[in-house]
Amino acid sequence: MPSQQHEVKSAMKKWNKEGAPEESQAQYHKNHLKNTLEDFSEQIRHTMGCCVVMFVSHKKKASQTLSITLHETKPQNARKRFSVSSGGIKEWTAAGFESFTEWSKTEFYPSEDEEDAC
Secondary structure, eight states: OHHHHHHHHHHHHHHHHHOSOHHHHHHHHHHHHHHHHHHHHHHHHHHHOOOOEEEEEEEOSSTTOEEEEEEEOOOSSSSSOGGGSSHHHHHHHHHHHHHHHHHHHHHHSOOHHHHHHO
């Protein structure tokens, strides 16, 4: 029994430190990410009066690939979402999306050089 308890505690610590296993994360974001982002941004807007723009990335099941999206609060008074509200903002969004994509690649798939630099 003590070894089982030790195993369970060890698994709990690993889960709390590293998060869910990749397979669980993949299934969870497949089924819940869109609604979770919408619920989160609506809660922030409703309770705190904030507008939210988020770049979101996660690994895809195929090896070495990512899913990158931009999520933002639905406008209440403006005619357009922030990311498409003007030409300058569209350029900013595109540049930010590209930069976030490059950063996400190094976050999810670090090269040996980057690991050595940390």
